[in-house]
Amino acid sequence: MNVGVNVAKLSKDVKLLEQRYIDLARSYSPATLLEASEKKGALSSGIKPISKHFRICGPALPVSSPPGDNLMLHEAITLARPGDVLVVETSREYEAGYWGDIMTHAALERGIQGIVIDGCVRDYDDIIQANFPVFSRGLCIRGTTKKGGGTINDPIKIGEVTISTGDLIVGNSDGVVVIPKEKVPVVLNNAKKREDLEKVIREEIKKGKTTMDIYGWKPSKN
Numbered sequence: 530m531n532v533g534v535n536v537a538k539l540s541k542d543v544k545l546l547e548q549r550y551i552d553l554a555r556s557y558s559p560a561t562l563l564e565a566s567e568k569k570g571a572l573s574s575g576i577k578p579i580s581k582h583f584r585i586c587g588p589a590l591p592v593s594s595p596p597g598d599n600l601m602l603h604e605a606i607t608l609a610r611p612g613d614v615l616v617v618e619t620s621r622e623y624e625a626g627y628w629g630d631i632m633t634h635a636a637l638e639r640g641i642q643g644i645v646i647d648g649c650v651r652d653y654d655d656i657i658q659a660n661f662p663v664f665s666r667g668l669c670i671r672g673t674t675k676k677g678g679g680t681i682n683d684p685i686k687i688g689e690v691t692i693s694t695g696d697l698i699v700g701n702s703d704g705v706v707v708i709p710k711e712k713v714p715v716v717l718n719n720a721k722k723r724e725d726l727e728k729v730i731r732e733e734i735k736k737g738k739t740t741m742d743i744y745g746w747k748p749s750k751n
């Protein structure tokens with residue numbers, strides 16, 4: 530396992546996603562973007578916003594932490610750029626609260642947009658009051674050790690999805706999708722086509738057509 534902070538990739542090596550793409554992506558739901566992305570990049574449905582009002586859309590800063598330890602997350606807060614979304618894998622150890630009130634306030638000070646974590650968090654009330662978008666597996670009051678280890682800025686995997694620095698992360702109450710940064714322009718183009726088509730379909734429904742008619746599906750024999 531790699532251990533450490535890949536500082537080179539934090540600065541000059543990473544081509545930043547243009548802001549206009551991030552702004553445009555915000556107008557589409559994660560579900561639309563997933564369909565527009567050849568159905569690739571959905572994070573586990575177990576990862577959800579802790580408030581259904583939270584939304585997120587920005588470039589990823591990937592963090593890997595050892596089970597039950599969150600020192601790498603504290604370090605990531607100091608290295609993130611304004612607007613970044615921390616995306617964290619926790620070696621699939623879910624019985625710990627890797628993020629809480631103090632980290633939320635530290636992250637807000639640095640302009641971090643939010644966090645998506647394949648793990649649990651704690652201090653729910655304080656996070657909600659701070660209005661800081663947290664997407665997690667759930668809540669856990671157990672604390673973490675601060676021994677260190679893990680990585681910042683190297684690609685991570687959550688389930689089957691690989692997340693690299695600068696990939697676009699879009700989330701709402703449905704869940705979270707990851708779009709590799711080089712694919713963002715084409716995915717946004719597909720999302721526009723899909724939304725245009727859905728507008729036409731809604732009109733057809735208003736005119737009285739069924740979804741079976743519209744899509745040309747045959748009724749089953751039952």
Ligand SMILES: O=C([O-])CC(=O)C(=O)O
Pocket residue numbers: 599626627628629630631632633651652672673
């Ligand atoms: O233990 C930690 O570092 C997480 C935490 O409770 C906080 O941020 O308040």
